[in-house]
Amino acid sequence: MTHTPLKALVTGALGFIGTPLCRRLLERGDTVTMLDLPPKAPSDLIGHSSASYHSLDLTRESDWERVIRGHDVVFHLAANTENRPGMAGRLADYEHTVGATVRLLYALGDKEPTTFVLTSSQLVYGGRAGRAREADPVHPQTTFAAGKVAAEAFLCAYANATHISAVACRLANVIGPGIRRGVVADLVHRLREDPDKLQVLGNGQQRRSYVHVDDCVAALLVAAATAQPGFGILNVSNTDTLTAAEVASVVAAASPGLAPAIEYSGGSAWQGDATALHPDASKLAALGWKPQHTSREAVSSTAQSLFGGSTVQGATT
Template sequence: MKVLLTGGAGFIGSHVAEQLVSHGYEVVIIDNLASSSKTYLPEGIKFYEMDINDFTVESIFKSEKPDIVIHLAAQTSVVHSMKEPYFDFQTNTAATVKLLQYAAENGVRQFVFASSAAVYGEPVYLPIDEHHSVDPQSFYAISKYAAELYITAFGKQHDITPTILRFSNVYGPRQNTSGEAGVVGILILKLLQKENCIIYGGKQTRDFVFVKDVAIACAKAVIENKGGIFNISSNTELAISELYKSVSEKMSIDGEAFFHPYREGELVRSVLSNEKAGKELVWKPNYSISKGLDETIEHYIHRYTGSI
């Protein structure tokens, strides 16, 4: 079985590539290295440095003939999506439609898509399950949700299993700390650099899921060949102030945290049920937040001291 993995050089993608290789899948990656580098690309994987918007992507489908597509490449910044909605739409929605078209024309049997908890918007109840209403608030969330609709429609019209994975807040080794999503990595680096941490609010909760669990979920989705929408989450609510406390205690660094008022539009609570993925993908997260933080801290210490 051959998997075409877009965004495979990135934070989640590089872990997914490793999982797939360990399960014996042949993996081909397309990535334009917009927010990543070749550092974490697993050995021996075919790599095309290419933009998913590029029309030459079609030739990769024709020559590689993948059985499965796992589509992770994206414009991932909510803030950037609000500044450049057309760019966000092009990368996250329009390019996905093009990939779906190539997939349908070239006999791909499953299309797995990385979506986001952001599509739910303000929670009406917790934990949010897959029946929860959808109310995307940012252009990023809209572009992801629009892509979901196309994937489901392609699944109905073609012989393609449409698998949509809605990730909660993913954290772990290799996350890019220059983005807005990597709060865990950012806190660790600030503490290592003995800089002050600024926390907006602090009591707001998020559902942090470890990247290796997410990579296993992607592999399980392929192994089970299951279509549908699945939350991929820890189903655990953690306040940002508690996260900061755990990280600083584990690092034995008593850094100073400055608590500022909440930012406008910030969700107060978020936690996603992972029951459906448990039943249908036979997946559950293995990492507790404590174990996940240990591995993440170790990674950033190595990175900071230049040993990786």
């Protein structure tokens, strides 16, 4: 099926999910306006003939009309990405998740775009929600989750007022090459520090779904292509799950020449940690999305990419 090129606006464009999303949009022939803070490393996307990059802080009031108007679709990824309490600052969720969303919606006005996709989180359901469905009540247990709920609510109000098509994608654990935080990155970092021992926070029984970043990008594109007038919600979760103990075993197996002893700190990993959460993504699957990587494959390939195929200090090959 022939794709009609779109004009896309992406916030958080140079981040972990934003970078492959922008790359995919450009590959299929779209024109992309990228909004983000100054990059921490060089990006091949900056300077692309069909892309324009703008360094904008969405938490600050500014005249954005010249940059954000005139697009067919907005992918709003910019937000606080640290879900552990106290790690990102007391006001991070309020300022970077809620405030940035409200300011962006206000700046867009009531004419454009026709489609708006927001990245939300599975954590809005609470950490023990099991096979949560989109219609289930939310039960945020951290400020991170509360910020996502509030951002969704403002987008819902905006969609109702403007009659655009808006969808919030509640993401499970998204991982892949280049990820810098989260359980897989943390475990790889610990093995680099101590190749003989791998400590897992909690009791190892926390169960979650893991989505490869490429599958996440595919889900966002499906969400945009199938969004209906008004506000909708889609879970983005894999078909399977892994316990934290299984994740540790997969990471250890992916390490170059290591056979670490796996230990557990016991109890909960941290307050508000998800212990039994596998959102039901059948609604998204019915729209044509199918993950190309299982949770185990996503964890393994992520760990291998983070190790870089190199020998960890202290390991034998």
